[in-house]
Amino acid sequence: MSITNTSATIIQPLPAASSNWLRDLVGIAIILAAAIVGYFLFPNNLALLTRMIAIMLFVLSLDLVTGYCGVATLGHAALFGAGAYAAGIAAAHFGVTEPITMIAIGAVGGAVAGLVSGVVILRGHGLAQLVLSIAIIHLFHEAANKASNYTGGSDGLAGITPDPILGLFEFDLWGRTAYVFGIVLLIVIFVLLRILVRSPFGLLCRGIRQDPVRVSAMGASVKRTLIKMYVISGVVAGIGGAFNAVSTQVVGLDSLSFTNSAEALVMLVLGGVGTLFGALIGTIVFIGVEDFVSAANPFHWLTIVGALLIAVVLFAPKGLYGTAAALVERYRKGGK
Amino acid sequence: MTALFQVDRLKKSFGGLDVTRDVSLSLQKGDRVALIGPNGAGKTTFVNLVTGHLRPNSGKVLMDGEDISTFNPMLRVRAGLVRSFQVTRLFADMTPEQHVALAILQREGKSGRVAGTFQAMPDVMRETYAILETLNLVGLARTPVSEIAYGQQRLLEIALAMALRPKVLLLDEPAAGVPHSDTFLIENALAQLPDDLAVLMIEHDMDLVFRFARRVIVLAAGEIIFDGSPREVTEDARVREAYLGSYGHASSAA
Amino acid sequence: MQTFFSIGVDALAYGMILFVISIGLSVTMGLMRVVNLAHGAFAMIGGYIASYAARDLGLAYGLAVILAVAGTIIIAIPLERFLYRRIYGAPELTQVLMTIGITFCVIGIANYVFGPTLKTIPLPPDLQGPVDLGFRTIAAHKLFAIFCGVAVALGLWYLIERTSFGVKLRASVDNTAMAAALGVRTKIVYAASFALAVGLAAFGGVIGAELLPVEPYYALRYMVTFLVVVSVGGAGSIPGALIACLLLGAIDTTGRYLVPEYGEFFFYLAVIAIVWVFPRGLMGRAK
Ligand SMILES: Nc1ncnc2c1ncn2[C@@H]1O[C@H](COP(=O)(O)OP(=O)(O)O)[C@@H](O)[C@H]1O
Ligand SMILES: [Mg+2]
Numbered sequence: 001m002s003i004t005n006t007s008a009t010i011i012q013p014l015p016a017a018s019s020n021w022l023r024d025l026v027g028i029a030i031i032l033a034a035a036i037v038g039y040f041l042f043p044n045n046l047a048l049l050t051r052m053i054a055i056m057l058f059v060l061s062l063d064l065v066t067g068y069c070g071v072a073t074l075g076h077a078a079l080f081g082a083g084a085y086a087a088g089i090a091a092a093h094f095g096v097t098e099p100i101t102m103i104a105i106g107a108v109g110g111a112v113a114g115l116v117s118g119v120v121i122l123r124g125h126g127l128a129q130l131v132l133s134i135a136i137i138h139l140f141h142e143a144a145n146k147a148s149n150y151t152g153g154s155d156g157l158a159g160i161t162p163d164p165i166l167g168l169f170e171f172d173l174w175g176r177t178a179y180v181f182g183i184v185l186l187i188v189i190f191v192l193l194r195i196l197v198r199s200p201f202g203l204l205c206r207g208i209r210q211d212p213v214r215v216s217a218m219g220a221s222v223k224r225t226l227i228k229m230y231v232i233s234g235v236v237a238g239i240g241g242a243f244n245a246v247s248t249q250v251v252g253l254d255s256l257s258f259t260n261s262a263e264a265l266v267m268l269v270l271g272g273v274g275t276l277f278g279a280l281i282g283t284i285v286f287i288g289v290e291d292f293v294s295a296a297n298p299f300h301w302l303t304i305v306g307a308l309l310i311a312v313v314l315f316a317p318k319g320l321y322g323t324a325a326a327l328v329e330r331y332r333k334g335g336k
Numbered sequence: 337m338t339a340l341f342q343v344d345r346l347k348k349s350f351g352g353l354d355v356t357r358d359v360s361l362s363l364q365k366g367d368r369v370a371l372i373g374p375n376g377a378g379k380t381t382f383v384n385l386v387t388g389h390l391r392p393n394s395g396k397v398l399m400d401g402e403d404i405s406t407f408n409p410m411l412r413v414r415a416g417l418v419r420s421f422q423v424t425r426l427f428a429d430m431t432p433e434q435h436v437a438l439a440i441l442q443r444e445g446k447s448g449r450v451a452g453t454f455q456a457m458p459d460v461m462r463e464t465y466a467i468l469e470t471l472n473l474v475g476l477a478r479t480p481v482s483e484i485a486y487g488q489q490r491l492l493e494i495a496l497a498m499a500l501r502p503k504v505l506l507l508d509e510p511a512a513g514v515p516h517s518d519t520f521l522i523e524n525a526l527a528q529l530p531d532d533l534a535v536l537m538i539e540h541d542m543d544l545v546f547r548f549a550r551r552v553i554v555l556a557a558g559e560i561i562f563d564g565s566p567r568e569v570t571e572d573a574r575v576r577e578a579y580l581g582s583y584g585h586a587s588s589a590a
Numbered sequence: 591m592q593t594f595f596s597i598g599v600d601a602l603a604y605g606m607i608l609f610v611i612s613i614g615l616s617v618t619m620g621l622m623r624v625v626n627l628a629h630g631a632f633a634m635i636g637g638y639i640a641s642y643a644a645r646d647l648g649l650a651y652g653l654a655v656i657l658a659v660a661g662t663i664i665i666a667i668p669l670e671r672f673l674y675r676r677i678y679g680a681p682e683l684t685q686v687l688m689t690i691g692i693t694f695c696v697i698g699i700a701n702y703v704f705g706p707t708l709k710t711i712p713l714p715p716d717l718q719g720p721v722d723l724g725f726r727t728i729a730a731h732k733l734f735a736i737f738c739g740v741a742v743a744l745g746l747w748y749l750i751e752r753t754s755f756g757v758k759l760r761a762s763v764d765n766t767a768m769a770a771a772l773g774v775r776t777k778i779v780y781a782a783s784f785a786l787a788v789g790l791a792a793f794g795g796v797i798g799a800e801l802l803p804v805e806p807y808y809a810l811r812y813m814v815t816f817l818v819v820v821s822v823g824g825a826g827s828i829p830g831a832l833i834a835c836l837l838l839g840a841i842d843t844t845g846r847y848l849v850p851e852y853g854e855f856f857f858y859l860a861v862i863a864i865v866w867v868f869p870r871g872l873m874g875r876a877k
Contacts, residue, residue: 072683
């Protein structure tokens with residue numbers, strides 16, 4: 001193989017790597033800019049923006065298994081809810097009120113729920129997989145409902161009073177601290193996920209989404225890879241859930257509901273499956289519209305979600321971000 | 337001496353149809369074997385059986401004397417038994433560079449890494465491009481597979497198999513769908529395979545078979561009817577009857 | 591002994607209702623390979639129509655049933671034509687999204703039109719009260735449900751095994767392209783089976799209203815129940831669906847009797863256990 005050396009000099013690994021980092025920086029800048037704009041545009045509605053951040057983490061986590069690995073699941077709220085309850089119970093019953101510790105406990109709770117869900121859901125394929133995913137979210141919901149000593153059952157879990165962050169920043173009445181804390185969390189996780197999805201592991205997951213048979217013919221374990229991704233996804237969703245518990249100081253049973261799972265899927269699809277930006281944009285648009293509509297007429301919300309879903313499937317199967325990205329790509333190619 | 341790869345009395349039937357009947361064969365290090373036979377003879381089924389993509393009714397598969405019959409496809413690959421697919425199976429959104437790099441990473445046990453990129457791993461990049469170069473795919477290295485021609489996708493199939501550095505390589509019609517003008521690329525690739533690798537190639541192109549193989553096995557209706565040298569295959573009466581009867585011109589071409 | 595008998599009857603009645611509702615789903619999934627999460631929504635629409643006809647308009651029960659079935663089919667036809675046809679052969683996620691979207695719309699609209707409360711369908715006098723079987727008495731409506739289940743199973747078996755429509759249906763299930771090449775108008779077969787499936791769902795929704803009460807979240811509450819029948823019984827298999835329904839009926843009813851507090855918990859646990867044990871369905875068919 002005498003060509004080895006020449007080809008190594010032809011292809012410089014550096015440009016790809018540095019352009020990756022550049023795009024990460026642009027991504028961080030966009031998130032920061034949006035956060036600042038949101039802060040000044042809706043100073044009285046920071047709670048809504050903060051909830052958006054928690055849900056963004058949840059939808060990002062769903063994107064990892066659905067978008068990057070191709071697992072269609074309707075039970076992903078189990079991971080989010082597990083994180084929320086883990087953090088909430090730690091605070092309300094065991095006096096663990098240090099916020100960063102609570103987030104870490106939520107991450108562990110989410111990871112455990114991710115492991116359990118992953119093992120169960122990946123047992124089947126196709127319809128069986130879907131059935132397992134729906135059954136598991138109902139199972140978690142019922143379990144939380146019955147364990148009301150710890151979870152507060154259908155009344156929800158209250159009495160979560162987090163300490164100041166690092167002992168310095170107290171959670172204020174206007175939710176400024178929670179908002180800034182959320183943005184920091186989001187940016188950290190976004191960067192880590194960017195690294196994850198372009199890592200060898202991320203590449204392997206993309207392969208599994210497209211052809212699991214080919215992946216196993218390469219000698220990789222499809223199942224073990226997917227379960228690992230489920231655990232990672234659980235960490236992210238768990239952090240989202242825990243952050244929601246910290247910022248709202250309550251955990252409701254609806255965080256573990258089928259509807260919550262389905263709505264996360266809607267947000268993901270709305271934004272664009274398989275891209276991190278898609279997950280973020282889908283969440284912003286969905287929760288923005290939800291807030292607007294339920295202010296006008298809460299009755300029609302479910303109908304609108306349904307119609308939105310149908311419309312996305314029919315007219316923008318790549319989602320908002322995916323469609324926009326495709327347009328830009330075509331424009332670029334045309335320009336060249 | 338135990339064979340590197342041995343198949344022992346493999347049987348498979350679909351419903352009532354016996355597709356593999358008592359097939360036994362063995363390969364030694366460095367073997368270059370062509371498996372030929374009319375369409376529907378059961379060649380692809382044979383590959384699916386030995387690589388674990390189908391479960392046989394009975395029979396055993398051994399690597400280095402170890403029984404791997406209970407292994408799933410993944411474990412068989414790790415034992416050194418690698419195949420290519422007759423109908424290309426690739427990742428449509430991914431580039432040839434990513435395909436080959438992924439196979440190398442997998443082989444080296446690095447595919448589970450959650451940080452870093454293969455572009456930043458000089459060894460992986462060097463080997464990736466060496467393999468792509470062999471198959472003349474460097475120009476397309478960063479084009480998604482869905483946008484490259486089928487013939488070149490076939491070459492990428494072979495690139496993947498090479499990247500896994502198997503001990504035994506089963507190629508299911510590697511040249512099917514490759515334009516005739518490009519089959520030399522496949523022959524080049526085959527010529528660059530390590531000497532101690534055992535290769536079994538299913539192929540219809542008799543020119544290619546006669547140039548490549550030092551041993552030919554003929555499968556007809558699920559049974560091995562011939563196992564010998566390329567010179568003898570054209571003279572064997574049963575082969576003539578079962579196979580060359582319909583491909584008479586092929587013998588004259590050789 | 592008395593409890594045992596009651597559990598048995600209830601389980602049988604519940605299982606038969608499940609069968610009537612889900613068998614249509616099974617047939618269409620076998621035929622069109624569409625994961626239809628909205629199937630329960632059609633049962634619910636049937637229930638609402640029957641309730642409106644019998645309770646608000648005071649029509650006879652039999653008439654209400656017919657109106658419900660016909661009305662649901664009429665509602666379903668444009669849905670099939672404009673929405674479902676777009677997702678035949680689409681990836682699973684697309685099908686899930688579309689049919690969840692339809693489910694949400696139906697729930698939202700039902701909530702708006704009929705309100706969030708339970709709707710009853712008044713039974714005719716013959717189906718109220720107990721029936722004396724000689725050694726035991728059982729509720730007439732349960733007996734009726736069991737009877738309907740058996741009738742639907744036999745009727746479907748006859749339709750599929752003995753009629754020319756059945757031949758075309760089976761051919762299309764086995765190999766759509768081949769059936770089309772042989773002159774079967776598969777689009778019509780699709781549409782007819784879809785109508786049949788929806789009609790059966792509506793019928794099951796009406797006769798099962800005593801056990802599965804009609805309310806807006808019906809379509810979500812029982813979604814997994816209907817789907818698991820198909821997943822375990824195997825898409826397109828009548829005996830498979832029958833066995834799966836009886837099994838689920840038995841589990842659900844036993845749970846309710848023995849541990850009423852944790853009934854749903856054990857039901858979902860059982861669903862997971864069953865699918866875990868039979869990930870490819872009872873008949874072991876891949877995909
Ligand atoms: N999954 C299957 N189910 C039923 N029959 C099959 C299946 N796979 C292959 N066959 C049949 O087995 C026979 C051998 O097929 P195959 O191994 O693909 O032949 P070849 O590769 O030699 O052309 C053919 O008659 C084919 O129809
Ligand atoms: Mg073949």
